[in-house]
Amino acid sequence: MATGHTLKAFxxxxxxxxxxxxxMGGLAEAAIADSMRALVNRDVETARRVIEDDKKLxxxxxxxxxxxxxxxxxxxxxxxxxxxxxxALKIAGIVERIGDYAKNIAKRVSAIDEGRNxxxxxxxxxxxxxxxxxxxxxxxxxxxxxxxxxxxVCERDKAVDDFHNSIFRTLxxxxxxxxxxxxxxxxxxxxxxxxxxxxDHTTNVAEMVYFAATGTHxxxxxxxxxxxxxxx
Amino acid sequence: MNHIPNDAAPKMxxxxxxxxxxxxxxxxxxxxxxxxxxxxxxxxxxxxxxxTFLRTLNRMNDTIAxxxxxxxxxxxxxxxxxxxxxVVQLRARVGxxxxxxxxxxKSIYENVAYGPRIHGLASAKADMDGIVEKSxxxxxxxxxxKDRLQESGTALSGGQQQRLCIARAIAVDPEVILMDEPCxxxxxxxxxxxxxxxxxxxxxxxxxxxxxxxxxxxxxxQRTAFFHLGTLVEYGETSDIFTNPRVERTKDYITGRYG
Numbered sequence: 001m002a003t004g005h006t007l008k009a010f011x012x013x014x015x016x017x018x019x020x021x022x023x024m025g026g027l028a029e030a031a032i033a034d035s036m037r038a039l040v041n042r043d044v045e046t047a048r049r050v051i052e053d054d055k056k057l058x059x060x061x062x063x064x065x066x067x068x069x070x071x072x073x074x075x076x077x078x079x080x081x082x083x084x085x086x087x088a089l090k091i092a093g094i095v096e097r098i099g100d101y102a103k104n105i106a107k108r109v110s111a112i113d114e115g116r117n118x119x120x121x122x123x124x125x126x127x128x129x130x131x132x133x134x135x136x137x138x139x140x141x142x143x144x145x146x147x148x149x150x151x152x153v154c155e156r157d158k159a160v161d162d163f164h165n166s167i168f169r170t171l172x173x174x175x176x177x178x179x180x181x182x183x184x185x186x187x188x189x190x191x192x193x194x195x196x197x198x199x200d201h202t203t204n205v206a207e208m209v210y211f212a213a214t215g216t217h218x219x220x221x222x223x224x225x226x227x228x229x230x231x232x
Numbered sequence: 233m234n235h236i237p238n239d240a241a242p243k244m245x246x247x248x249x250x251x252x253x254x255x256x257x258x259x260x261x262x263x264x265x266x267x268x269x270x271x272x273x274x275x276x277x278x279x280x281x282x283x284t285f286l287r288t289l290n291r292m293n294d295t296i297a298x299x300x301x302x303x304x305x306x307x308x309x310x311x312x313x314x315x316x317x318x319v320v321q322l323r324a325r326v327g328x329x330x331x332x333x334x335x336x337x338k339s340i341y342e343n344v345a346y347g348p349r350i351h352g353l354a355s356a357k358a359d360m361d362g363i364v365e366k367s368x369x370x371x372x373x374x375x376x377x378k379d380r381l382q383e384s385g386t387a388l389s390g391g392q393q394q395r396l397c398i399a400r401a402i403a404v405d406p407e408v409i410l411m412d413e414p415c416x417x418x419x420x421x422x423x424x425x426x427x428x429x430x431x432x433x434x435x436x437x438x439x440x441x442x443x444x445x446x447x448x449x450x451x452x453x454q455r456t457a458f459f460h461l462g463t464l465v466e467y468g469e470t471s472d473i474f475t476n477p478r479v480e481r482t483k484d485y486i487t488g489r490y491g
């Protein structure tokens with residue numbers, strides 16, 4: 001688009017909406033990375049801070065909702081502007097949810113002491129890095145209205161799903177070897193599941209970004225291997 | 233891009249219509265179908281030609297000496313610019329409502345009865361009473377004026393005057409109603425009443441409306457045509473035009489980036 005709105009205050013409202021989404025994304029990304037660092041380093045203080053900081057995400061989500069409703073009421077956005085405001089509204093809800101998953105990981109840090117020596121623990125930071133990168137890319141795509149980049153993020157979710165499935169199988173073998181492993185392995189399994197969910201939610205964000213930018217929905221993509229599906 | 237929704241039998245068709253005011257080309261090769269079932273809205277910035285185009289549909293431009301129309305416009309397949317076309321009869325079949333309510337300085341009753349009388353649609357007084365009542369009812373004005381039909385039409389409020397003008401257009405039993413910014417002189421309540429009226433009249437008459445108010449186009453129409461610099465830029469389903477226009481110029485206009 002060549003020019004901004006004739007009414008400049010409208011551009012300022014939209015800019016503020018995008019800035020708040022970017023801020024939420026930064027906080028959620030940090031929450032994922034910090035919760036994982038707390039887990040690996042047995043750092044209860046960092047875990048506590050992640051839990052505490054989740055309130056900021058909740059507050060930002062409420063602020064974005066307020067602003068989006070205000071833009072709809074006062075500016076009557078049309079076409080791509082309308083799609084963008086609706087996308088911002090939905091993305092804020094999803095990113096808030098991602099924050100909740102990171103918080104849940106942080107909550108398990110103090111409970112997981114016996115799981116230190118379980119090998120899959122060392123795989124989780126890599127999985128967390130993948131999901132964090134996806135979230136980072138998708139928020140960049142939103143800022144740049146880049147449909148292509150959003151579509152690429154969707155492709156990357158398959159690798160996260162595969163990661164989750166592989167950790168799931170490994171943890172099962174640990175549990176079968178020694179029943180003492182069941183409690184810590186279950187915690188690790190939930191953490192892997194949280195990261196897998198973050199990947200899925202990030203994919204939803206990517207779909208919203210794609211829709212906001214193009215006005216059409218992203219086609220059904222190929223999904224990762226579903227560990228719950230019956231084996232053929 | 234002259235995208236024409238595919239209707240089985242459009243009420244009016246325009247093909248390659250150009251309009252000149254003297255040497256100046258005001259409309260450039262516009263092709264469009266006006267459907268019976270849908271309300272069609274014409275939007276676009278001032279001077280884009282949307283009103284000029286609307287006025288070609290019942291030959292109102294004939295009254296402007298320097299205006300010249302090229303191309304073909306048909307009503308039910310019949311060329312309205314052919315030499316055999318009776319313009320008075322055409323304007324009865326294709327009625328018009330203007331921006332500013334313009335009732336005759338006569339009674340409410342006479343405002344509505346005038347058209348049917350000159351067209352010889354009613355012989356007995358009872359017939360005429362029936363036409364006046366039916367027209368005022370269809371225009372949503374009957375309940376407000378039935379006890380004072382002999383009062384002057386100009387004594388009504390602006391919104392009532394505009395509905396009186398719609399009743400006047402309806403009275404000659406038209407097939408198409410053209411509206412040129414019918415609400416721009418009205419307050420929001422009177423505007424809502426006219427918009428509701430447009431909904432009620434939809435289907436019975438083919439309706440084309442020119443409006444500067446894009447929210448109004450979104451509210452009342454099922455088809456929207458965007459004009460810019462005398463050309464038809466985009467024509468399509470109203471819901472598509474306002475959520476996902478195909479042409480960059482349309483998008484810039486409806487999102488408030490034009491100019």
